Amino acid sequence: MRGSKIKVWQLTPEQVANYVPGMDLGRPDRFEEPPPSTLKIMDEDGDERRRRAVRNRLNGKIVLTEELYKRHRGQFMTDREIAERYEITPKTLTGYKSVWRKKRHG
Numbered sequence: 001m002r003g004s005k006i007k008v009w010q011l012t013p014e015q016v017a018n019y020v021p022g023m024d025l026g027r028p029d030r031f032e033e034p035p036p037s038t039l040k041i042m043d044e045d046g047d048e049r050r051r052r053a054v055r056n057r058l059n060g061k062i063v064l065t066e067e068l069y070k071r072h073r074g075q076f077m078t079d080r081e082i083a084e085r086y087e088i089t090p091k092t093l094t095g096y097k098s099v100w101r102k103k104r105h106g
Contacts, residue, residue, distance in 0.1 A: 005031035
């Protein structure tokens, strides 16, 4: 995104009132550098973007932690039952388990 410019059209109130999405506005009146805040989409390893995505997906749901997973397994729940309870796919649960394993073993 660095080096790209934002196209700016200066419209009259009448033009704005008559605007339809996708309408050809002609050539832009000017090009501007994007503000620095729009350039930071994610930090070096993508953590910021990942946190935002998780927050949006969860929307109030309880997050499955390794401790909760172990507690459910101790109650003889299957992985499929645990996944259903937390509204995730079995494949997502497998991914969680992989992350937990990597954290334990460095």
